[in-house]
Amino acid sequence: MKGISGRVAIVTGGAGGIGAGLVRAFTAAGAKVVSADILEEQGAALAKEVGANCAFKKTDLRIDADIEALVAFAAEKFGEIDFLVNAACTYADKGGEADRAGWMTGFDINLFGGIVLMQKALPYLSKSSWPCIVNFSSEAAHVGLPSRWVYPATKAAIEQVTRSQAMDLAVHGIRVNAVMPGWTAKPWQLTAPKETQEQYAYWGNRLHMLGRVGKMEEVTDAVLFLCSEHAGFMTGSCLRVDGGHSAMGPQGRDVVLPTTLRKGTAAAQPK
Template sequence: MRGLNGKVAIVTGGARSIGAAVVREFMLEGASVTIADILVEEGAALAAKLGDKVHFAPTDLRSDEQLQICVDQTVEKFGRIDFLINAAATYHDKGFDSSRADWTFTFDVNLFGGVVLFQKAYPYLAQSGAAAVVNFSSESAHAAQAKRWVYPCTKSAIEELTRSQALDVAKDNIRVNAVIPGWTWSTPIQKAHDQDPDFVNGLAAQFHMNGRIGTAEEVARAVLFLCSTDASLITGSMLPVDGGHAALGPQGTLELSPPQ
């Protein structure tokens, strides 16, 4: 993809799963990356494995101080910031039983941390000349889900945030978009079904037109596209990366008509 080589990205949640796939894909395109994550051992190990073009900054998204340190370290090591990828998220959600503290914690991680990081990285993004921010929404933002109240609300808020951010920073040549992953082979699904991927694909076949679950690398490449100059006219948009899930009606891929 054009416009990525030699650039610098910060990826929150980059220590594992989809975030780690984003880090690797940036590396393949010649970019340098800071992994901003609370998972110290995994983040440090990934950075050490990938080499000098990857830096790990221990970052709790609830800490303004740590977010500032992440930005400062990135500029000190790589000299610039061109891309900000807000991939980190918590699935802390008790539905009806969620307390005020539960709501505050989840919004702090899923939404507020990315906002503050953008504020702190903004001066450097504005100097880039072709900067991009990619937020992570979810199909959870678009449909009711049993026993999940908090997480879907954070993702709905991210989509409105993305539109407003895009408008306000367009004058600085900063584009802001979001991806909407469908069922993706990632940490939560691995924990539940690591021993039986065929079962997961069987479920996904009901909701994905292409009949399978997505991979972290497929989501990562969509993120990189939105950062590349190939997407120079795209801003304020939500890009589904979901095997056609969003285009399906309530019956999914099931054939309800009797055979002819």
């Protein structure tokens, strides 16, 4: 994709899940990546495997000093910062039982960390020739889910903050978008016990128009696209990469209206 090679990305949550996929995808496309995560062993191992164009910096997104050190590290290591990709998250969510501390932690990691990162990196992004931020939303941001209150609220807030950031950073030429994945298969799910995999495939089929969960590269490709020069006129948007999940009604792909009634309705239409 045009505009990725040679540029420098910070990827939060880069030690695991989709973040690790992003580390691989950006470096494969010729970018340099600083992966930031609390999981030091996993993050460092991946950076070593990927090679010289990737460095790992242990970062707790709840701690401003860590974020400041991350930005200084990236600028020192690779000389510039062009892309921020905020993939880190916590799924911890006690729903209606979540106490104030639970809410604070959810928002601290999922939302505030990315905002502070943007603030600390702004001097570098402002100097970049092609600056871009990608935030991570979720289909959970748009619906009520049983026993999940905190995570969906953080994701809804991310979509709104994406619009606010896009508005105020446009003056610096910085584009800000969000990506909204559907269920995305992560490596551990592909090697999970048979029963778990069957459950996952069943619900993947039920909940997505395309009848399956997403592949990691389908999400990472979308993030690279948003950072690339192909998306030069995109800002303030949320790109849905969800196999049609969020466009489906509550009946899913089931035909619920009785056939006779549908026939009757059709017959009643004016010719």
